[in-house]
Amino acid sequence: MRQLRTVDLLLEHLDEDMAWRIKEVHQFKTAVEKASGKNVDAHIRAGIAMLYAHWEGFVKGAANAYVNYVSHRANQNRDLKPCFVALGMKTKLASANASSKSEVVIDAVTYLLDELNRPIRLPRSEAIGGESNLSSLVFLNITGWIGIDSTPYSTRFPLIDATLLDNRNRIAHGEYLSVNAERFYELTGEVLEMLRWFKTDIENAAVQNSFLKA
Template identity: 45%
Template sequence: MRRLKTQNQLQDFLDAELSWRVKEISTLKAAVKSSAFISEQTLVRASVALLYAHWEGFIKSAATGYITYVNNQGLNYSQLKTCFVVLGFKKALHDVQQSKQSHVNSTLIDFLREGLAEKSNLKIDTAINTESNLSASVFENILHAVGFETSPYEAKAHLIDESLLKRRNTIAHGEYIDVAKDDWAKLADEVLQMLRQFKTDIENAMALSAFKRPVAT
């Protein structure tokens, strides 16, 4: 992922990340549709858990890839949107928290005073935190972290929290839940739509250099 420097590299990464997930979800949909009644519920419940895994996995991987791409553009903090400057500040703060050396502590103050003129060095490994429960509110926080609009996803909040996350948690905790295969198929379509939307958001941001701070006129 460190090699994500060009638009083509990021595009190839996003295409690969989404394509295998789409293929697997499509395979699950076909299997659920053709399953015998005796095994249908077992397959559907297992498929809910896997569908959630693709939801969390793609959002985290794609967002991290985008941040890596931004970090590799060689821009100063002053050239980046505020949300990315925050990630740089978090790195400086993390370094302070991990060290008791006074000279390290002073780097945080230096960042606040002069850091905007420096080349960006974002804390990528912890930039995207799904909290292992990618709820609507956690997803909204990720959208803010990468500077994306939340409005395209607001109508999906109930679907994310109730239809996807709550069902996944119930299954993961070993509790029984009855999910009709038609409901699962609709849920799979909705999740795929959100994954494609998020991929499009990244592609648009990349093409428009939306990660850059607007130049004052």
């Protein structure tokens, strides 16, 4: 990922990443509309797998782009929301949590206190998204790391887990799946809407400096 040093670069990156995904989703939708017979089911199965790929790809990519942007701000740890401080120090904190030795834990706490007055040090690529399969629980974890309110998405969690992820897994394992064209069109609209929500949330967070403490 390129270095997103300014808000404009971040917004441009998100626009570009969203644009090609929307184009590809509409191409699959058009393919289903033009298909006939058994080809309809084949295009729908491929389309559902593709929809999931764009759901996971955009959310993880946008979250990492936002972290990349925040990493270039050079704000001190004490000025940032705890989620970003935790993200920058999670390796150190994890080692302390896994140890029963006093010197390891004390060293981690000393490190934390010393870092408060220093610029944030965040990974600038792949800071988020090591977990596979973007279920609602994984999505909640991602929004937690970057301070995005997940509440508006909660009504879509059954869709994410049962309709999108479970069906994608069944398709990936070679199972036959029959979803009618009308439901596929609805699912296409619902997934694109969620991606637009997330894009807007990231954009607003960056523009409004939501990564800083109130």
